[in-house]
Amino acid sequence: MPSSQRGPGSGTPVAFRIGAVSRELTRAAVAAVQAPSVLNTQPWHWRIAGDAALLYADRRRRLAALDPSGRMLVVSCGAALHHACVTLAAEGAGFTVEPFPEGEGDLLAVIRYRGPAAPSVRAQRLHSAIPVRSSDRRPFAARPVPEPALERMRRAAQRVGAHLQLTWSRDLTDIATAAGQATAAMLSDPACRSELAAWVRRPGEGDDGVPLDTVAPPGARPVPLRDFTGTGGGPSITSEVDVGDREARYGVVVTDGDGPNDWLTAGVALSAVMLTATAEHLATSAMSDLVEREVSRRTLRHMLGGVGYPAIGLRIGVPAAGPAPPRAPRRPAIEIVEVVADPVPADGSPSGGAAADA
Numbered sequence: 001m002p003s004s005q006r007g008p009g010s011g012t013p014v015a016f017r018i019g020a021v022s023r024e025l026t027r028a029a030v031a032a033v034q035a036p037s038v039l040n041t042q043p044w045h046w047r048i049a050g051d052a053a054l055l056y057a058d059r060r061r062r063l064a065a066l067d068p069s070g071r072m073l074v075v076s077c078g079a080a081l082h083h084a085c086v087t088l089a090a091e092g093a094g095f096t097v098e099p100f101p102e103g104e105g106d107l108l109a110v111i112r113y114r115g116p117a118a119p120s121v122r123a124q125r126l127h128s129a130i131p132v133r134s135s136d137r138r139p140f141a142a143r144p145v146p147e148p149a150l151e152r153m154r155r156a157a158q159r160v161g162a163h164l165q166l167t168w169s170r171d172l173t174d175i176a177t178a179a180g181q182a183t184a185a186m187l188s189d190p191a192c193r194s195e196l197a198a199w200v201r202r203p204g205e206g207d208d209g210v211p212l213d214t215v216a217p218p219g220a221r222p223v224p225l226r227d228f229t230g231t232g233g234g235p236s237i238t239s240e241v242d243v244g245d246r247e248a249r250y251g252v253v254v255t256d257g258d259g260p261n262d263w264l265t266a267g268v269a270l271s272a273v274m275l276t277a278t279a280e281h282l283a284t285s286a287m288s289d290l291v292e293r294e295v296s297r298r299t300l301r302h303m304l305g306g307v308g309y310p311a312i313g314l315r316i317g318v319p320a321a322g323p324a325p326p327r328a329p330r331r332p333a334i335e336i337v338e339v340v341a342d343p344v345p346a347d348g349s350p351s352g353g354a355a356a357d358a
C-alpha cells in the first residue's frame, strides 16, 4: 500500500511503497535478529533497499577489551547473515551473496534477490530451528551425541566454506588447557572483567547482553565454560542437575585464512552448525573465550596440528531433562532493520525491481 509524503523542497506529495521483494528481504533480516552473537551484543544493522539487503557491522557494539580486532563482532554478523539466507532459501527466494563489496569496511555483505526459486527442504529444516535454538550452558545429559548428527554438522560447515573440527577424548586436555588459559587471561585483565560485567544482565533487564539466568553454574566439568560473573561463582539454573558434561563433544570452527572474510565465513558456519544441531534435537553453546586471547588460540591451533585458523569453539551435547534455558532477549527489529521505501513515479507505474513486485 503506497504511503504519501512531501517530496523534498517540492511541496508535491510523493508516494512511497515497500515492494514485495523488499518485504521478503525485510522478513529475512528480522529473522536474523535471533542469531547468536558474542555476549548478545547483536552488533549488526540491516538496510533493505529495493532488491538488496545490506548487512553492516555496528562497531559501536564492539567489545573493545575482549574483542579489539572486531573478530567476534564479524563472526556474530556472519551468523546473522546465515540466518537471513536460510530464511530466504526456505521461503523460495533465489539470491546471491556478495561479501565485503567495498573491501574491508563496515558493509559486510549484500544479499541480492534474483527471483523465485524452489524452496530448499534443508533450509526449511534449519529455518524451523531458528526460534527453537538458544545457548544451553547447563551440563548436558549423560548420553553420547550420535555420530551421524555430528557428521551432518561437519558437512554443514563444509558446505559454507569452513571446517568443523570435532575433538576426541585425547584432545580434552588441550581444550581444558585453552579454557583455563582463557579464564586466567580474562581474570587478570581489569578492562576485560569490567566489560564482561557490563554485558551481564539481571533477568528481564534490557534487550541485549547475557541474562544471569542463562549463565552456567560453576561446578566440575571436563572443560570449564566462560565465567560470566568473574567471581568463580554465580547463580545456577541447574543446581539439581550434576552430570558435569561427561558426554559433551567439542568442536572448533576452523577457517583457511584469518581475515575479515574468513571471520564472516566462520560466523556463517557457526550458525549452520548450530541450527543443524538444533534440528537434530541437540544443544550447543559457543565458546569464543577459547580463541579471544592469543595464548589459548595457540593451544587450539597446536591441537589442530597447525592446520587452519581456529575461529570459535563449540560445545555440543544432548540437552539435560527439564525446561529449556531461558531465552536471551533481542533488540526490537525497528532499531536494527532500516527499510528504504521505493518512490512511486507520478504516473503510478512500477519503478525498479522491488516496486514491480508490489
Ligand SMILES: Cc1cc2nc3c(=O)[nH]c(=O)nc-3n(C[C@H](O)[C@H](O)[C@H](O)COP(=O)(O)O)c2cc1C
Pocket: 034, 035, 036, 037, 038, 039, 040, 072, 073, 075, 076, 079, 133, 134, 135, 136, 137, 209, 210, 225, 226, 285, 286, 287, 288, 289, 290, 312, 327, 328
Ligand atoms: C561469536 C560468538 C561468541 C560467543 N562466545 C560465547 C562464549 O564464549 N561463551 C558462551 O557461553 N557463549 C558464547 N556465545 C553465545 C552468546 O552468548 C549467545 O549467542 C547470546 O547470549 C544470545 O543467546 P542465545 O544464543 O541463547 O540466543 C557466543 C556467540 C557468538 C556468536
